[in-house]
Amino acid sequence: MSILVDGNTRVVVQGITGGAGMLHTRHMIEYGTRVVAGVTPGKGGTEVLGVPVYDTVEDAVEKTGANCALIFVPAPFCRDAILEAAHSGVKLVVTITEGIPTLDVADVMPDLKVRGVRMIGPNCPGIITPEEAKVGIMPGYIHRPGKIGIISRSGTLTYEAVWQVCRNGGGQSTCLGLGGDPIVGTSFVDALALFEEDPDTEGVIMIGEIGGTAEETAAEFIRENMSKPVAAFIAGRTAPPGKRMGHAGAIIAGGKGTAAEKIAALRDAGVAVAESPADIGATMMRALG
Amino acid sequence: MKIHEFQAKGLLARYGVAVPKGAAAATASEAREIAGTLTPPIAVKSQIHAGGRGKGVLDVEYRGEPLHGVVLAAGADEAAEVASLMLGHTLVTKQTGPEGRKVGRVLLEQGTKIERELYLGVVIDRALGRPVMMGCAEGGMSIEEIAAERPEAIVREPMRPRAGLQAFQARKMAVRLGLTGTLLRPAAKLIGALAKAFVDLDCSLAEINPLVVTGDGGVMALDAKMNFDDNALFRHPDVKELRDLSEEDPIEARAKEADLSYVTMDGTIGCMVNGAGLAMATMDIISYASGGKGAPANFLDVGGAATADRVTEAMRIILEDPKVKTILVNIFGGIVLCDVIAEGIVTATREIGLTVPLVVRLEGTNVERGRAILADSGLNIITADSMLDAARKAVRAAGVEVEA
Numbered sequence: 001m002s003i004l005v006d007g008n009t010r011v012v013v014q015g016i017t018g019g020a021g022m023l024h025t026r027h028m029i030e031y032g033t034r035v036v037a038g039v040t041p042g043k044g045g046t047e048v049l050g051v052p053v054y055d056t057v058e059d060a061v062e063k064t065g066a067n068c069a070l071i072f073v074p075a076p077f078c079r080d081a082i083l084e085a086a087h088s089g090v091k092l093v094v095t096i097t098e099g100i101p102t103l104d105v106a107d108v109m110p111d112l113k114v115r116g117v118r119m120i121g122p123n124c125p126g127i128i129t130p131e132e133a134k135v136g137i138m139p140g141y142i143h144r145p146g147k148i149g150i151i152s153r154s155g156t157l158t159y160e161a162v163w164q165v166c167r168n169g170g171g172q173s174t175c176l177g178l179g180g181d182p183i184v185g186t187s188f189v190d191a192l193a194l195f196e197e198d199p200d201t202e203g204v205i206m207i208g209e210i211g212g213t214a215e216e217t218a219a220e221f222i223r224e225n226m227s228k229p230v231a232a233f234i235a236g237r238t239a240p241p242g243k244r245m246g247h248a249g250a251i252i253a254g255g256k257g258t259a260a261e262k263i264a265a266l267r268d269a270g271v272a273v274a275e276s277p278a279d280i281g282a283t284m285m286r287a288l289g
Numbered sequence: 290m291k292i293h294e295f296q297a298k299g300l301l302a303r304y305g306v307a308v309p310k311g312a313a314a315a316t317a318s319e320a321r322e323i324a325g326t327l328t329p330p331i332a333v334k335s336q337i338h339a340g341g342r343g344k345g346v347l348d349v350e351y352r353g354e355p356l357h358g359v360v361l362a363a364g365a366d367e368a369a370e371v372a373s374l375m376l377g378h379t380l381v382t383k384q385t386g387p388e389g390r391k392v393g394r395v396l397l398e399q400g401t402k403i404e405r406e407l408y409l410g411v412v413i414d415r416a417l418g419r420p421v422m423m424g425c426a427e428g429g430m431s432i433e434e435i436a437a438e439r440p441e442a443i444v445r446e447p448m449r450p451r452a453g454l455q456a457f458q459a460r461k462m463a464v465r466l467g468l469t470g471t472l473l474r475p476a477a478k479l480i481g482a483l484a485k486a487f488v489d490l491d492c493s494l495a496e497i498n499p500l501v502v503t504g505d506g507g508v509m510a511l512d513a514k515m516n517f518d519d520n521a522l523f524r525h526p527d528v529k530e531l532r533d534l535s536e537e538d539p540i541e542a543r544a545k546e547a548d549l550s551y552v553t554m555d556g557t558i559g560c561m562v563n564g565a566g567l568a569m570a571t572m573d574i575i576s577y578a579s580g581g582k583g584a585p586a587n588f589l590d591v592g593g594a595a596t597a598d599r600v601t602e603a604m605r606i607i608l609e610d611p612k613v614k615t616i617l618v619n620i621f622g623g624i625v626l627c628d629v630i631a632e633g634i635v636t637a638t639r640e641i642g643l644t645v646p647l648v649v650r651l652e653g654t655n656v657e658r659g660r661a662i663l664a665d666s667g668l669n670i671i672t673a674d675s676m677l678d679a680a681r682k683a684v685r686a687a688g689v690e691v692e693a
Contacts, residue, residue, distance in 0.1 A: 024624075075520065076523060076524070099520045100520060101491055101518050101520045101521035101524075102413055102491075102493065102518050102520065102521070103420070103450050103451065103488065103491055103518070103521065104521075105418075106413070106418050106419045106420070106450035107450040107451050109418045109419075109450075125623065137623060137624050138623055139622065139623045139653055139654050142653065152566070153566065154564060154565060154566020154567065154569075154570075155564050155566065155567075155623065156562075156563055156564025156566060156567035156621045156623060157564060157566035157567045157570055158566075159621045159623055159653060160567060160570070160621055160676065163621070163652065180565055180566070182413055182415050183413070183415060183418045207566065209565075209566055209569060210569070212415045212416075213415070213416065214415070214416075217416065233570070235566045235567075235569035235570045235573060236569040236572075236573070237573045237576070238569075238572045238573050238575075238576050238584070238585070239569055239572065239588070240552070240554065242384075243552050243588075244552075245550075245552060245565055245568070245569050245588055246550040246564075246565025246566075246568060246569070246588070246590040247565040247566070248518075248519070248520060249415070250565055250566075250569065254431075254432070254433035254436075255433060256433075275577060276573075276574055276577045276578075276677065277567075277570035277571075277573060277574050277676060278574060278675060278676045278677035278680075
């Protein structure tokens, strides 16, 4: 078991003929993901890496039964690509692209909500259920199937956590990157609720960072609703205020969104917060007992 | 991206927001000319990308007192004199840090008779996932102060991301701020104009503080601040032209040109990392591994699609920083390939020469090839097998005394 993606996930890649789209489609196929279609307007009827290409997502869904859209479209065109996916019949949209204007993301959210479509991202590494499906750009080989769910606002720091879990003898049920933007489709709370329901997940690692209040909201949710142990790390304790730390969403603004506030809120809710980023895996193992 | 007050007022005026009569000057003669066209008193305002200008002081005296960043001059001559003193001098405010900012331009404006001061601003509410208009009947204070002390005094109206604030919402807002009677129409128009500017121009913040009710019964933006979503600048070439490079850290600007995400810090350990979260965590672990005694010289994310060229430029930037006593490279290769990173490190260090210890931790895709490239390079590289190991070695190499 797992959350959101598994061996039955059928992926349609939007932007499959672009550089990043093609590279990662190859890696996903090698990993064993069922990539059933690609979409590039004007290239319908062709094939890429043995995958049929369609002009529209709707067409791809109708012909191949795709149930998950993965978006590699350049940022200026993502608003349209996400809306197209939302109206195509798929129930899960994973948006990898970094640099989408914030108001474009805000603009697509009501369409996704009304149609009951979940989006992961944007500006994220995607989602992986080890040995079942890799829908994104993470290095597949570092993951091992297991009982720990991982949720993160960062890409490479997620890999670090995965690697530490494996070094400690554990594995992952599902790992998902929420994305580093101010507005994202799936929140910590959404993902925590899914892991709480998943019978094969025994503990959850959440990796947050400075900016916004998503971690504080998650802390409230954990206190009220989580029976499974949660371990956490918050990046950016040493980050200066008022500076954007790489991610569009990672900024301490007006004195709000500091790591200290988030860590305090999580600890208060009973979460085991790692002091050092090198201790994320061990902290989870200790919390599992 | 940030812009100056006079630029923000210029943009808002285009949307129908009333602003005081005035113009910006870059030289003393321009200031004199502008002052001559205005009816005194005249407000003379230093233009820098930081708040707190009124209370801030310049490194120059006027009439035996330190000169403040904003001055109300009684006449045109005084205005011109004050403006010429401000230009080229450094203004220190509570937001600039002790080094302050050099004043390159001053805004001269006709003084306004103020009946009331209010706050008006638009920000992105992350939890709601949409922009929100905020207003407060008490202006002049920062919204953070109001939010901390009297959150109930702030009125909010969530906006549609593209359609913006509806007319009824603007009227509702005006009424809740006490802008009724003959003020209702002009206030609602101004509120609507601010909302439209925010949405049209892809702002991340648009603020009028204070918004004033003038002696003749109008509403006017006495100060204005606008920040823009960097990711949307591609569709606003006119806004992009308002960028003032002199307000930016030169190394940060150079890094931006190379698609590197870089922030200057004041420690001695230069960092090169892939991914923003891992880069922040690397800064954190330097502090952790040294008991708070060691500190990073920078935040640097080489990005997901780092090429050898980009890595080389990143290494150059770090190597040229005189603060740097040790370099810590922490890479978890996913999309970024470890061998590409290793090539970049070798190229840059051969070119510039390695004058400080270099600690490298590589993990992830093509790690074996990457390690081999470093080992074969003959460079004196300290390798580490985990993040903590790397941080400890970097702290030691930088000569930071750590208690056992």
